[in-house]
Amino acid sequence: MLPDNTEYTENTLQHDPQRPGAAADPEAVRTVACVGAGVIGGGWVAHFLARGYRVVAWDPAEDAEERLRGLVDAAWPALTGLGLAEGASPDRLSVVATLAEAVADADFVQESAPERLEVKIGLLAEIDAAAPEHVVVASSTSGYSMTEMQVKAARPERLVVGHPFNPPYLVPLVEVVGGEATAPWAVEWAAEFYRAAGKSVITMDRELPGFIGNRIQEAAWREALHMVDNGEATAEQIDLAMTAGPGLRWAFFGPCLTFHMAGGEGGMAHMLDHFGPSLKAPWTRLESPELTAELRDAMVRETDEVVSGRSTADLIAQRDRRLIAVMRALAEVDAEEEREAAEAGR
Numbered sequence: 602m603l604p605d606n607t608e609y610t611e612n613t614l615q616h617d618p619q620r621p622g623a624a625a626d627p628e629a630v631r632t633v634a635c636v637g638a639g640v641i642g643g644g645w646v647a648h649f650l651a652r653g654y655r656v657v658a659w660d661p662a663e664d665a666e667e668r669l670r671g672l673v674d675a676a677w678p679a680l681t682g683l684g685l686a687e688g689a690s691p692d693r694l695s696v697v698a699t700l701a702e703a704v705a706d707a708d709f710v711q712e713s714a715p716e717r718l719e720v721k722i723g724l725l726a727e728i729d730a731a732a733p734e735h736v737v738v739a740s741s742t743s744g745y746s747m748t749e750m751q752v753k754a755a756r757p758e759r760l761v762v763g764h765p766f767n768p769p770y771l772v773p774l775v776e777v778v779g780g781e782a783t784a785p786w787a788v789e790w791a792a793e794f795y796r797a798a799g800k801s802v803i804t805m806d807r808e809l810p811g812f813i814g815n816r817i818q819e820a821a822w823r824e825a826l827h828m829v830d831n832g833e834a835t836a837e838q839i840d841l842a843m844t845a846g847p848g849l850r851w852a853f854f855g856p857c858l859t860f861h862m863a864g865g866e867g868g869m870a871h872m873l874d875h876f877g878p879s880l881k882a883p884w885t886r887l888e889s890p891e892l893t894a895e896l897r898d899a900m901v902r903e904t905d906e907v908v909s910g911r912s913t914a915d916l917i918a919q920r921d922r923r924l925i926a927v928m929r930a931l932a933e934v935d936a937e938e939e940r941e942a943a944e945a946g947r
């Protein structure tokens with residue numbers, strides 16, 4: 602990101618005749634509006650503040666400002682430990698009384714309101730009506746397609762999905778995808794902006810229910826629900842199976858590379874030839890269980906056992922420390938491998 606007094610002079614995006622000339626360079630964004638400031642909106646606020654942006658937030662809840670400032674204060678030590686951008690400060694946050702004020706001077710808008718389609722449709726239309734016309738607006742939705750959400754906006758071409766992972770101030774991934782009425786420049790702009798803001802970006806060229814990350818983790822989640830529903834495994838066993846098993850590997854090799862290694866020297870080809878037929882057995886029951894009241898209650902009860910009295914604030918602190926530890930450890934290994942490669946002249 603550029604300092605406050607930097608003037609935007611050059612367009613780094615590929616030329617797109619549809620793109621309004623006034624759209625700021627993604628690298629020159631100074632002010633981000635965050636609409637909705639709960640778990641995810643608040644996490645975005647903390648992230649953008651830590652990257653040195655000015656953030657203007659709006660949330661209709663009465664206690665929103667207090668909650669938001671509490672979230673930022675709780676995240677700040679972790680963010681400081683990771684390294685703040687120059688000038689980054691919680692003092693650069695303003696919480697305003699209206700949506701119109703929040704987006705009036707924004708260079709980018711991140712919407713993180715409740716996951717209800719009618720709320721998203723109405724809110725995106727309101728943001729679109731109030732925000733400067735060249736500004737890209739992203740929704741944090743974890744499931745709706747932009748095609749469904751942009752139907753009432755007058756300028757749907759600048760609306761994109763920017764799907765984060767919790768907490769957005771630590772987990773780097775954002776999935777960016779447009780709807781049928783979104784212009785390609787807006788998708789490209791959002792991806793470049795998120796990269797400039799320190800995120801790891803996947804740009805999707807088509808809408809997919811659940812995007813990519815949720816599609817994968819919800820497959821695991823569906824199986825967890827099945828097992829609890831059938832009394833086959835407890836929440837504690839499911840969590841341990843993941844954290845002491847596949848989850849540990851997935852922090853650095855994804856499921857494809859992990860299973861490539863399951864095939865030894867023969868790699869993925871041998872893995873599929875060897876285990877393919879037997880892997881089909883569990884696939885045959887991959888339909889969603891009914892989320893009955895009983896299953897809901899069993900899941901809540903068992904998860905409470907895993908929580909075992911810890912407060913949400915304690916869990917957030919534990920989660921953040923562990924995420925940072927994993928990220929630091931991986932960064933150290935990366936640096937060590939780079940040094941070794943340089944020494945070996947690779």
Ligand SMILES: NC(=O)C1=CN([C@@H]2O[C@H](COP(=O)(O)OP(=O)(O)OC[C@H]3O[C@@H](n4cnc5c(N)ncnc54)[C@H](O)[C@@H]3O)[C@@H](O)[C@H]2O)C=CC1
Nearest residue numbers: 637638639640641642662713714715716741742743765767
């Ligand atoms: N919680 C999670 O793990 C993730 C959530 N998301 C997405 O982020 C979005 C927000 O979810 P959460 O932060 O979890 O929900 P949340 O319930 O924690 O926060 C929602 C916030 O929106 C505010 N709000 C209510 N009506 C509003 C309106 N009309 N306009 C603006 N704000 C309004 C509420 O006061 C609340 O502070 C959803 O679209 C969700 O799918 C995406 C990734 C992960």
Ligand SMILES: C[N+](C)(C)CC(=O)CC(=O)[O-]
Nearest residue numbers: 743765766767768815818
């Ligand atoms: C639970 N969730 C579907 C809202 C989760 C996400 O969308 C991403 C995440 O943080 O895991």
